[in-house]
Amino acid sequence: MNVFRNLFDALRFRFEEGGRFHKLYAFYESIETVFFGPVERTPGLPHVRDSLDVKRFMMLVIVALIPHLCFGLYNAGYQSRLASGLSMGFLPVIWSGIWLVLPMLIVTYVVGFAWEVLFAVVRKHEISEGLFVSCMLFPLTLPPGTPLWQVALGISFGIVIGKEVFGGTGRNFLNPALTGRAFLYFAYPVSLSGDQVWTVLSGARDTVVDTFTAATPLSVSASTPASQAVEETLRSVGYGALKLFGGLYPGSVGGTSTLLCILGAMFLILLGIASYRIILGGVLGVLCTGFFLNLIAGPDSAPFLSLNPFYHLLMGGAAFGIVYMTTDPVSATHMKQVKWIYGFMCGMLTVLIRVFNPAFPEGVGLAILFMNLFNPLLDHIEMQIRMRRRISNA
Amino acid sequence: MISVRTAKGYDLSLRGAPLETSERLAPPATLAVLPEHVPFIKPRLTVKEGDRVAVGDLLFTDKANPRIRFLSPGGGHVEAIHYGPRRVLRAVVIRREAQNEPVKTLGPPMDLEEIDQCPRSDLVERLLAGGVWPLLRAFPYRGIADPESVPPAIFVSLDAREPFQVPPERYLANHGALLTPGLRALKRLCPVVHVYADAARRAFCDTHKDVITHAVRGRYPADDAGVLLFHVRQSPKENSAWFINGQDVLLVAQMLQTGQYPTERLFAVAGTGAAAPRYVASRLGAPLKDLVGEVRCQTPRYTVGGVLRGYAGDPEGHMGLYETSVTVLPEPVEADFLTLFRPGIDKPSYSRAFLSALRRKPLPMTTNVNGGHRACIACGYCADVCPVDIWPQMTFKSILAEEVEESLAHGLLDCVECGLCSYVCPSKIELAATLQAAKHAYRKEQA
Numbered sequence: 001m002n003v004f005r006n007l008f009d010a011l012r013f014r015f016e017e018g019g020r021f022h023k024l025y026a027f028y029e030s031i032e033t034v035f036f037g038p039v040e041r042t043p044g045l046p047h048v049r050d051s052l053d054v055k056r057f058m059m060l061v062i063v064a065l066i067p068h069l070c071f072g073l074y075n076a077g078y079q080s081r082l083a084s085g086l087s088m089g090f091l092p093v094i095w096s097g098i099w100l101v102l103p104m105l106i107v108t109y110v111v112g113f114a115w116e117v118l119f120a121v122v123r124k125h126e127i128s129e130g131l132f133v134s135c136m137l138f139p140l141t142l143p144p145g146t147p148l149w150q151v152a153l154g155i156s157f158g159i160v161i162g163k164e165v166f167g168g169t170g171r172n173f174l175n176p177a178l179t180g181r182a183f184l185y186f187a188y189p190v191s192l193s194g195d196q197v198w199t200v201l202s203g204a205r206d207t208v209v210d211t212f213t214a215a216t217p218l219s220v221s222a223s224t225p226a227s228q229a230v231e232e233t234l235r236s237v238g239y240g241a242l243k244l245f246g247g248l249y250p251g252s253v254g255g256t257s258t259l260l261c262i263l264g265a266m267f268l269i270l271l272g273i274a275s276y277r278i279i280l281g282g283v284l285g286v287l288c289t290g291f292f293l294n295l296i297a298g299p300d301s302a303p304f305l306s307l308n309p310f311y312h313l314l315m316g317g318a319a320f321g322i323v324y325m326t327t328d329p330v331s332a333t334h335m336k337q338v339k340w341i342y343g344f345m346c347g348m349l350t351v352l353i354r355v356f357n358p359a360f361p362e363g364v365g366l367a368i369l370f371m372n373l374f375n376p377l378l379d380h381i382e383m384q385i386r387m388r389r390r391i392s393n394a
Numbered sequence: 395m396i397s398v399r400t401a402k403g404y405d406l407s408l409r410g411a412p413l414e415t416s417e418r419l420a421p422p423a424t425l426a427v428l429p430e431h432v433p434f435i436k437p438r439l440t441v442k443e444g445d446r447v448a449v450g451d452l453l454f455t456d457k458a459n460p461r462i463r464f465l466s467p468g469g470g471h472v473e474a475i476h477y478g479p480r481r482v483l484r485a486v487v488i489r490r491e492a493q494n495e496p497v498k499t500l501g502p503p504m505d506l507e508e509i510d511q512c513p514r515s516d517l518v519e520r521l522l523a524g525g526v527w528p529l530l531r532a533f534p535y536r537g538i539a540d541p542e543s544v545p546p547a548i549f550v551s552l553d554a555r556e557p558f559q560v561p562p563e564r565y566l567a568n569h570g571a572l573l574t575p576g577l578r579a580l581k582r583l584c585p586v587v588h589v590y591a592d593a594a595r596r597a598f599c600d601t602h603k604d605v606i607t608h609a610v611r612g613r614y615p616a617d618d619a620g621v622l623l624f625h626v627r628q629s630p631k632e633n634s635a636w637f638i639n640g641q642d643v644l645l646v647a648q649m650l651q652t653g654q655y656p657t658e659r660l661f662a663v664a665g666t667g668a669a670a671p672r673y674v675a676s677r678l679g680a681p682l683k684d685l686v687g688e689v690r691c692q693t694p695r696y697t698v699g700g701v702l703r704g705y706a707g708d709p710e711g712h713m714g715l716y717e718t719s720v721t722v723l724p725e726p727v728e729a730d731f732l733t734l735f736r737p738g739i740d741k742p743s744y745s746r747a748f749l750s751a752l753r754r755k756p757l758p759m760t761t762n763v764n765g766g767h768r769a770c771i772a773c774g775y776c777a778d779v780c781p782v783d784i785w786p787q788m789t790f791k792s793i794l795a796e797e798v799e800e801s802l803a804h805g806l807l808d809c810v811e812c813g814l815c816s817y818v819c820p821s822k823i824e825l826a827a828t829l830q831a832a833k834h835a836y837r838k839e840q841a
Binding site for chain 1: 406408534627628629630633695697701702703704705706723725726727728729730731732733734735738741742743744745746747748750759760761762763764765766767768769770771772773774777783785787788802803804805807808811813814816817818819820821822824826827830
């Protein structure tokens with residue numbers, strides 16, 4: 001401990017007023033407070049303050065995401081080696097996964113942090129930890145092996161346009177990670193959509209082995225022939241419900257495992273970090289809409305309409321989006337009860353986009369961004385209702 | 395007795411509660427009145443340093459309303475008059491005469507029957523002349539009640555849930571007989587007097603069920619008159635109600651019954667920084683040093699009136715008129731190593747982000763802000779705890795945007811200044827102070 005204390009004490013003056021690197025004080029401060037909690041006396045009213053700060057708040061979200069990252073590493077390596085017909089030992093799989101995912105993560109953090117420091121220095125405020133969560137979420141939404149320059153571009157767009165131009169964390173109305181993800185999706189549709197992008201071939205191969213299904217469950221579902229049930233088709237290519245639940249199938253790095261999403265949701269709700277209203281609302285939205293589509297499905301309609309609603313939570317990133325993306329407190333509704341509506345609408349739009357829009361196999365990201373735009377309106381409505389209920393005092 | 399349940403709020407579990415012992419302090423050598431901590435007054439001094447004063451002699455009045463008088467809690471001479479920046483009158487210090495302290499008689503003693511028969515205007519005059527009028531305060535700004543007006547109701551809070559205050563059983567133990575005359579006097583001022591206590595004090599509520607009108611169940615600040623007002627009011631007219639604390643009712647009664655300025659007070663001394671946390675009987679305006687005694691930490695902060703809504707008292711200074719507690723907390727000295735990654739079994743928190751959430755046990759606290767200043771991340775904790783259903787995260791933004799109408803519509807004037815919103819904020823935003831300042835600014839504008 002003393003080693004660190006001495007190190008920071010030795011460096012501190014260079015970053016303080018008059019020091020050579022004073023401009024980078026925000027950077028220094030953000031590193032120091034990782035090791036040592038800040039010391040500042042309260043001005044009173046009240047004299048004591050809660051132990052929770054934003055740093056810990058955000059760190060807990062990152063902790064919840066670490067299993068997704070680890071599983072994502074494994075899954076990326078697993079799919080890659082499976083498609084390439086390589087040996088499937090645990091260590092080689094992990095090793096391949098590390099090579100596929102870790103560079104993306106590192107590039108995201110370096111680029112994202114650089115932008116944040118730049119804005120913090122210019123605006124003369126401290127670095128807000130929301131960034132670390134955005135940078136963790138962003139690569140998890142991408143296909144493994146996304147070109148690193150695209151990763152850098154995506155996170156730059158997400159941080160700068162999604163957040164900083166509006167004033168930084170706390171003032172953004174869109175989820176920064178999703179903004180970056182949507183930007184990449186629309187800017188580079190060729191390299192980020194279709195069946196082939198989700199699996200990276202390794203070794204000398206340039207085509208997948210014959211037994212491997214590269215198509216994601218969502219694209220299988222969307223292209224199910226009219227005479228078949230989606231569940232059957234999924235099963236026939238090896239996507240049983242249990243496999244989808246576990247998440248070992250081609251997809252984005254972190255978003256495939258519904259099991260981990262449930263565990264993460266429980267962790268975040270128990271700790272009071274994520275709003276259970278949004279998550280339950282989202283799940284309800286998916287299920288109700290799926291069920292409603294079942295009801296309106298006729299013999300001639302697309303088989304996707306008749307899909308068991310629970311499959312929508314198992315496939316693709318719906319669960320991941322609902323647990324980690326909708327619950328970003330800043331871009332979610334700020335009032336309490338409309339969180340139900342916000343969550344529900346996110347779930348509903350996700351299913352509607354998936355089923356009715358052939359251009360987008362996955363809809364959760366767009367649904368959330370779309371609902372982000374409506375949140376100020378939802379907040380306004382709830383606030384008006386609350387104000388009307390009050391006995392006026394003015 | 396009407397049952398009221400307040401839904402929101404939060405009980406801090408702070409270590410350092412006073413021990414169940416009382417002590418009577420020898421009369422202190424100096425006593426003081428602190429005009430600085432009397433809300434909204436502009437004091438006009440009527441004494442100067444060296445003047446001889448008796449207990450009950452006039453020290454200063456309020457320029458805005460000269461009928462409101464502040465009397466000397468001690469007999470002797472004015473030792474010092476302290477000014478702060480911009481000549482704010484901070485303290486008038488009286489050095490007591492050790493023997494034969496002169497006491498002034500302010501009026502004839504009144505018994506219960508006389509109080510009941512006394513015309514309202516006469517009673518107001520008696521309370522003003524007796525120097526106990528400032529103990530009555532008015533919503534929404536919590537300033538001293540206007541003697542010209544008749545309030546829609548008076549709220550009497552017997553309890554205080556803020557850590558750490560004197561519980562009603564204790565201050566009524568020796569002076570319980572004063573409660574009835576005090577309440578009768580209030581009844582003369584306004585026929586509607588709400589007297590309430592914490593419903594969790596079953597035995598206490600039972601023994602005083604003839605005077606208690608409301609039993610309030612809820613977390614801090616359920617004891618605050620503003621919170622009860624918020625829950626029981628039927629129309630906007632009630633917003634100008636008055637309130638008074640339980641111990642202060644006893645002072646009012648004592649003044650009427652003896653015709654002299656009352657000077658006795660029971661204080662709570664608490665906090666991990668105080669070597670002997672306990673209840674102390676002493677005089678109004680007693681020196682903090684005498685009350686606290688030995689201090690156990692290097693850099694103590696004397697929070698006078700409670701750790702949430704009190705003020706930081708000068709260790710060499712004195713108790714104010716309204717405050718009945720002093721809690722000594724250590725100022726933070728050294729940063730914790732890797733505190734970010736610790737499970738936090740000993741970190742007090744409203745949130746469930748620390749292991750301490752699993753055990754509700756009093757924990758030590760310092761006056762550390764415990765985090766860096768960030769923009770609001772809309773976690774919603776402040777709205778979860780706000781006892782009067784304000785959404786501080788929205789209201790503070792409307793205040794900073796100078797949208798006065800909007801912040802009023804949010805319920806700004808209902809704010810009871812309990813400090814919980816600032817306490818729970820992970821972004822360490824000064825919500826309570828912002829709301830309070832906005833209230834005060836609005837009051838100034840109205841005047």
